[in-house]
Amino acid sequence: MISNKLIVGIVTISFFCISIINALKCYTCYDKQGCVNPTLDSCNPGLANETNLYLNAQFLDVDLNLTHTSYYCLFYTVHNDYTNDIYYSKGCVYKSVDVCSLELRDYRSAVRTCYTCNNNRCNSAEHIKVPTTFIVLLLVGIPKYLMRH
Template sequence: MWKKVIFVVVLVAFISVQFADSLRCYSCDSPQSCRSPSSHLCTNETANASSTFLSTIHSDVPEIAGSSNFSCSNLYYTHRENQTQAFAFMGCVHPNASVCNLSLNATNSNNWIISCYTCNEKDYCTSPAGTFSGSFYAIVGSTLALLMAKLVH
């Protein structure tokens, strides 16, 4: 009996660690969609998709084969002459892409000003509307599994 309980607890712990180590970012690609951004788990696929999208606005987005670390990014583009919002982007990026240092392409370079923020310390860190981190859920899940194991015995 205890072998099964210990197996389940260890299994829950391994699954929880996966979620605790995964960074979640808000995702949007226009001022309208950034009013209510979606959410995604950072992977090489999502970071590469962000790089592909950013290359339509910036001229020097580096190609990065892959990485094991990611950052959330929040870029807002405003019109230089009247300070109204021209464009917005939030998403998962490769840290080596240095999105805050990218140059605008020739079409937008004289017209837009960029405000940029990146972070990787917690889930959804690019928005003031925070949520609990994955490690919080891992701790709660492990505690509940241990309590259930005690109740079963």
């Protein structure tokens, strides 16, 4: 007869393995230098808590005790108008954290970019791409138009 402890152990291990296989993958970095070549990590409570700690340094009212079973990828930049410093962050956050609505600690700072997303690798800086054909049309078309008129 299978013991209850064995069943609980099998269920726990199965849940953990399924979580790893289905984990959201986000780029992570916490400064300008790190964001030049961010790491790609699978979201998990440890990574979400690490991002929350960094958010707490920049924003007010970050609840460090929040947890959730689902995650978003995050990308934001903050510009301090007084020091002219720019702070970068990419990472995983709990879905229960509304990052882009948080108030900044330093009133001289302003959020320049902030978005969350829930697809693998969606928080890269490459999410906004201009199609090459559009650029070629502009580079060739505008001079031709100007030469005719």
